[in-house]
Amino acid sequence: MATKYDRIAADLREQIVGGTLHPGQQLPPETTLRDHYRVSLVTMRRALDELAAEGLIEKRHGYGTFVRKPRQRVVRDATRHQWEKDRARLSHGERFGTGATERDTGLEMKDLDFRADYAIVPADKESAQIFGVPAGTKLLKRVYRTKPKSEEYPLGLGHSLLVHDVVAKNPDLLDSGNEPWPGGTQAQLYTLGIELGHIKEEIIARPPSASEAEQLGIDSGVSVFDLRKISFDINGRVVEIANTVLAGDRTQLVYTINLDRWQ
Amino acid sequence: MATKYDRIAADLREQIVGGTLHPGQQLPPETTLRDHYRVSLVTMRRALDELAAEGLIEKRHGYGTFVRKPRQRVVRDATRHQWEKDRARLSHGERFGTGATERDTGLEMKDLDFRADYAIVPADKESAQIFGVPAGTKLLKRVYRTKPKSEEYPLGLGHSLLVHDVVAKNPDLLDSGNEPWPGGTQAQLYTLGIELGHIKEEIIARPPSASEAEQLGIDSGVSVFDLRKISFDINGRVVEIANTVLAGDRTQLVYTINLDRWQ
């Protein structure tokens, strides 16, 4: 026999996908549901937690439990990198106002809250190894937060590492006041004469830290994508290490692999 | 103040990463831990569930709770597709015994338990749309299970869809008895004169279904990668739709994006 909480979750799941419960609709309080299903509160809550992990409902402390609007996932397509590269050398006007995030979401710059914080940090062992520099080398760490004004929570939490002495050749790149830089990082690197040759992305899934769960507005049980992007210039040197944490229930990642023709 | 279960989890986490608790070591029973931390059993269990979701411990019903060996993630590198393509036209002997899974894990065929089940199914709406055929069209559905003999659980659960009338031109491809086919799907398609041009992979993270959790041996709270691979031939026609479900705490996905040179 399945567990009670599984059967209750299945019952509610059916009502949600079947349309008996409408998106946005508030569910009865836990105590009422508990009486209806004749179980203890703990069991009732466990059933609800299951549905929250699936993204079907959303619980708001002190307020209520609601059926989620069919949350369409934001698609993050890796062709964004080629697209960004093609635009890196365009004029300021052509680059202005639309970056890779805007392309993913279909939103414009004015619909987004954007923040960037810069700091200089010493390279830890892992970063140093990837960059091929001694541990402790000065790095420019840039922390990004981008949030659609129409949403309560940001799409992702990101930061980027660059070797300080490399980017310092253009002092404009050390000033976070110049963000958002039209055209993004590849346009910034272009001012240094750097052209990217290839990009490697490594993806893992893991539970969010408490802070990430709070910042991303993640319900208990939802995992995050932890994506590390390593950018190489045309000579194979590592230029940037960027990290992005994306809510696992709101994101779809897409990659296209082109294959060489047979001879 | 943080919650009790968070503080208990933090305490145990520190002991695990700090080395006070060794990999493979059994933790005291929940009741003993409960007495030690002076909390209720429910609270104690919640702390342990947190660590299980992080992959730091592994709970075995009726047996005990153990510190996990630093689980190294299996890397699934998308360059596997090009590698597989390069090998598709090699001789049987050169293809034999090493496929993409073996390449990922470093294991040989003899170290793997392999099973394939074939069935003919009608295309549902979504598959039909992707293939560009009418709904209900006969598809060959192939279900795969691959498990290292040294592990208790499979790496992933996979299935693949092909248009039946296309592959039926080579009757050998309809017989699961011919699996594992040396060189994999691309070698199979080669017998039909089909060459792949590009591959698109779509990735989402979600909680496992009850059946997936059981088959993959996933602890509560761990998400899975749900990866859909769509293979296009050199004319842009969809040839295969393949789906793989991978344990989120045991897998790392890697993609390399090559960028066109500036003119």
Added chain:
DNA sequence: GAGTGGTCTAGACCACTGT
């Protein structure tokens, strides 16, 4: 202040594992 979800308790009983 009224109503909601979040944490926590002490205890019972069940289900699974290895010997």
Added chain:
DNA sequence: CAGTGGTCTAGACCACTCC
């Protein structure tokens, strides 16, 4: 069989949100 983790209960109290 003994020992373990898994489910479930009835109830207390806390923390948050809105009016």
